[in-house]
Amino acid sequence: MYVDKFQFHDYYLVDELLTDEHKLIRETVRTWIKKSVSPIIEEYAQKSEFPSQIIKGLAEVGAFGPYIPQEYGGAGLDQISYGIIMMELERGDSGIRSTASVQSSLVMYPIFSYGTEAQKKKYLPKLATGEMMGCFGLTEPNHGSDPSSMITNIKDMGDHYVLNGSKMWISNAPFADIAVVWAKDEEGKIRGLVVERGDPGFTTPETHSKWSLRASSTGELVFNNVKVPKENIFPDVKGLKGPLGCLNSARYGISWGAIGAALDCYDTALRYSKERIQFGKPIGSFQLQQKKLAEMITEITKAQLLTWRLGVLKNENRATPAQISMAKRNNVNMALQIAREARQILGAMGITGDYSIMRHMMNLESVITYEGTHDVHLLITGMDVTGISAFS
Ligand code: TGC
Ligand code: FAD
16 A cells, blocks of 8 residues: 655744644644545546545545634634645645635635625535535636636526526536536626536536546536526625635635645655665765755745745735735746656656656646636736736
């Protein structure tokens, strides 16, 4: 059986900036990942299946809505705790972190922030325990980076809405009980609503043949004259700021998550470099391999500091969307570069499922695309520093 030998790396003693509660949360999630995820994840990724048996464990370690107040079933934790949970989950696998990101930031967050009291009471406690799972439909087949051009729409029929259109590339769609869907009303304003599995005309076909995030389930949301009760709409949020507000939370979590994947690749490569002998010496004694390892820990350390600071700003409600974009873009790219370098340190062994690196590398190809592509986040920074939008 696969043994997870991961050891944490904290070159600049960032731990000293955390509270005892943060460290306890980290230990709890890390122990659970080692016990319940690492031994099975490679098999599930190879067979391209989401390990649904871990949903209960994810809920038990507090991965669903950690910062949602306790009165709605969340844990009422701070933003750094949320980040730490995402980092530990993604250390195991980006797909597992994806499932938790979607449930927390893209389903629970909008219901908590934009929903009515009745919607909060109906959905949040069940989402926190994993009794109910959700997904988030923004992207469409022809509208990815540019969601404001979406064509999915609702028509007001007096006592209900009728929803038509489709969403693509939706994490958790094939098994979700509810979908938070973004659609245009008759005035062309983007509105958010909750659609439930079983509503006639609503189907969720699975997307197959992915080489990335294979242990995460991805699908479409297809709406063919779906009758949605009026009480399922978010009453007050209108426009793109509704879905983008949720993305701020998810992108923040990803900026922490990517550090987890990078740490796992670095830790694996470091250990291997000390054990693998070539030319009568450990390969870690060669300058070229040391350069790779030294650069990896430097980049990880910079990302740890950037993200910790972003967490402090987020706790104080001062983190701007552009600051979050910078961290998502930097950290995911950093993790992907580290995965590629780490894979080379393992030589041929690096391409096998005996090690986690190739799986992380392939996963990160999705992470660098979803929640805003690498290019889109650069343009958000560009817009922030120049005051000029490159999009319009
Ligand atoms: P723009 O004109 O800039 O803005 C329209 C309105 O939105 C407001 N806004 C934001 N509000 C909150 N947070 C943000 N981050 C915001 N960014 C913009 C803005 O103030 C404005 O408000 P108002 O009141 O003036 O109307 O919009 P644009 O059409 O030019 O587009 C800008 C752009 C390209 C940055 C944006 O559309 C974008 O971020 N595109 C990327 C799309 C994206 O990230 N999709 C993600 C889909 S979900 C997903 O991938 C989940 S993966 C889940 C997993 O498995 O983990
Ligand atoms: P496009 O927008 O077509 O972009 C293609 C290329 O063009 C990119 O390189 C992009 O950077 C570039 N580009 C686009 N516009 C510009 C520009 N103005 N300037 C310069 N370059 C530009 N979406 C959801 O709504 N919910 C989910 O749960 C979800 N889960 C996902 C899971 C996976 C595994 C994947 C892969 C995607 C998921 N997505 C989800 C969709 C994801 O958010 C989109 O793929 C992403 O926003 C990019 O859209 P696109 O793929 O249509 O690419």
